[in-house]
Amino acid sequence: MRISEAVEGYLSHLGDVRRLSPATVRAYRSDLVDLVRASGDPDVRDIDIEALRQWQWDAATAGLSKATAARRTSAARGFLAWAQDEGLIDADPGQRLVAPKRGRSLPRVATAPALDGLLTDAESAARSGDPVALRDHALLEVLYGTGARVSEVCGLDLDDIDDERRTLRLRGKGDKERVVPYGVPAAHALDAYLVRGRAGLVDRGDGSGGPAVFLGARGGRLGPRAVHALVSRVVAPVVGTESLGPHALRHSAATHLLDGGADLRSVQEILGHASLGTTQIYTHVSAERLRDAYRLAHPRA
Structure with a gap:
């Protein structure tokens, strides 16, 4: 199965089974569509840790914030864990993918x-x-x-x-x-x-x-x-x-x-x-x- 097809299955799972909000599903869609684009949409079994790390590196050099990079990593790891549970891949390369540490800024509040x-x-x-x-x-x-x-x-x-x-x-x-x-x-x-x-x-x-x-x-x-x-x-x-x-x-x-x-x-x-x-x-x-x-x-x- 192509990655793009597997991604659509995962997004349906997020919305229909896990009942995540539409906004969260849209954010995950954006991240995973970018993964499909960067990888060239091969068979989902062909995704490996090297391809994932290259995707992370591309995001870092493009100037994306640590929070965005961490979310993209979370999206990829969730997708690949689901793919393994569904029998689409034998081993989950996302387990070895480490999210960048992100600092936490204090929210601004009014008196x-x-x-x-x-x-x-x-x-x-x-x-x-x-x-x-x-x-x-x-x-x-x-x-x-x-x-x-x-x-x-x-x-x-x-x-x-x-x-x-x-x-x-x-x-x-x-x-x-x-x-x-x-x-x-x-x-x-x-x-x-x-x-x-x-x-x-x-x-x-x-x-x-x-x-x-x-x-x-x-x-x-x-x-x-x-x-x-x-x-x-x-x-x-x-x-x-x-x-x-x-x-x-x-x-x-x-x-x-x-x-x-x-x-x-x-x-x-x-x-x-x-x-x-x-x-x-x-x-x-x-x-x-x-x-x-x-x-x-x-x-x-």
Whole structure:
């Protein structure tokens, strides 16, 4: 079997069996299609460790980041392990493929007072009654109030909201569900949007939004790209950088929870991290903030 055919089988396995998110499958597709191109698409049994290492070297000399190179390595290793399990190859050369070590940069976060001002401004804009302004206020409050991923909030349906308990049912990576609480400000903003704003957005469209909580300006389900643009536009001036990732409010929520005394396990559950090690990055952010405050304030710093 050609590598290209085997890759399509593996990608189907990731989506249909392992239930990985479409975004993750797209990233793996990009990496593995590049492997097919670089190898010349021979029979999958002809892939060896030398070809894999050459592929890695080509990526390094092209200037790809260590994070991207590590992801490509993970994609290749996963593919080849699956190929062996399926009997497409006798031995797995990916077991000898070593991913480059990647450094971990601390996420940028906004201060709690800065975000409070930002959300107050969004609330003021929503008082106009404009459906988009009402939606944006609710969206920002939910993102910050729950620490949810952008994709999880975009995937919210109306029956995922429990307004009595003030909780949301979110579907995270691997289609795993979790229930997270949200606070009074998010509840008020969400109620205002659902009562006075969402119907206005429905009227603008053709009903394609269905049960989605958050709708776009044309009435369809709001997409992650539009949310990324909104978050970057409103949060970047607060943080002081234009190169802001899509998880700005998620990073800030996690850090502020820890700053306020929440334990690490609780934050892990709220964020939906599979590993506690992933959540621990925010303890480093809190420590950095503490050191900065000390240097600024203590006379003997």
